[in-house]
Amino acid sequence: MKYTTKALHTKYPKSDTFGALRTPIYQNAAFEYASSQELEDVFTGKTAGHTYSRASNPTIEELENKIKSITSSKGVVATSSGMAAISNTFFALLKSGDNIITTNKLFGHTLSFFQNTLVDFGIDVRYVDICSQDSIKNAIDEKTKVIFFETISNPELIIPNIKMLSTIAKENNLVLIADTTMTPFYLFDSKKHGIDIDVLSATKYISAGGVAVGGIIIDNGNYDWSKFQNLEKFHTKFGINAFISKLKKQTFRNIGSCLSPQNAYMLSLGLETLALRADRTKDNTKEVAYFLNDHTKVKSVNYPLLKTNPYYDEAKEYFLFPGSILTFDLEDKQSAYKFMDKLELVRRSTNIQDNKSLIIAPYHTIYSEYTDEQKRSFGLREGTLRLSVGIEDIEDLIVDLSQALEDL
Incomplete structure (x- = not known):
């Protein structure tokens, strides 16, 4: 199936009680269960379900499942904004003493996050010419974990050689993260072009007229998380789902940058007319x-x-x-x-x-x-x-x- 057909017809795991053609807005904080054991099983992960909307919610899950189907990705997390998608991704991946490679030709608030927030957590941000292979390679050392770029920089409209970036990342066992806000998944197949993680603002093309603020994190399944030391504990337990599990069970849940069910509903509608x-x-x-x-x-x-x-x-x-x-x-x-x-x-x-x-x-x-x-x-x-x-x-x-x- 092509983009719009997937956006319209990806099925939610559970049928609606009343046969609604669209997943309802579950505008509530908590979810009850018929027995104490059922509630425990959901909390411990033995059974799939929702307990509290800061961690997960059926309306938000429907949006995530739809994007996962469209992109053929390994996992998706919807966040409260594009900047929340960026910050959660880096907080999930990095530890004090690590460094990342990027450019100063970035959206202003992303640049501010790197320069004024991430550095306070002991992360070294190295700015290079993202179009120069030598500049990137010379910045890499044993503490480098990530290469980050925008598919089209905002507002300079620089388009780097993505094939070159993917090759460098693979050769050095680095996670390649792309902000694809300017070219979301209808315009750009990031998985095909070697991107490991997509982050994007759903407030733009997806929201269908700026009606809802939101962000998306996509794990394309390209990276072998067994090689990423910072996620060793999560890979031992969750395997190929290590990154998404770290987000959902720790970083995203603990930071609390959850999308509202109302906004998730609006963004899900927007996906259907994006093309x-x-x-x-x-x-x-x-x-x-x-x-x-x-x-x-x-x-x-x-x-x-x-x-x-x-x-x-x-x-x-x-x-x-x-x-x-x-x-x-x-x-x-x-x-x-x-x-x-x-x-x-x-x-x-x-x-x-x-x-x-x-x-x-x-x-x-x-x-x-x-x-x-x-x-x-x-x-x-x-x-x-x-x-x-x-x-x-x-x-x-x-x-x-x-x-x-x-x-x-």
């Missing part, structure tokens, strides 16, 4: 990119499917298409703000992959906690705008962008 919405944004984004690229008042346009883009070949090789985000440069901050304030359809907002088109100036907002020098080292510029293209009628989007550019 339809994504395909519409693909066509719209290409048209907008061509329009801006030809406009005399736009200094430059960054979109991987422009043939002049340095990552055009990577975009064609790895993805169904490279998402709905593009960036473009105007002369300076004043021009960028004047343009944004003239827009009538495109909304000034920080989310991406919404049904509505959204625009923001990352230099002055998402990265506002950093100095100008730091922002420039991340590849950011004052006149850069990030545009998340929605599903509006393309003619109306072009008219709105055109009228906002007129007075510059």
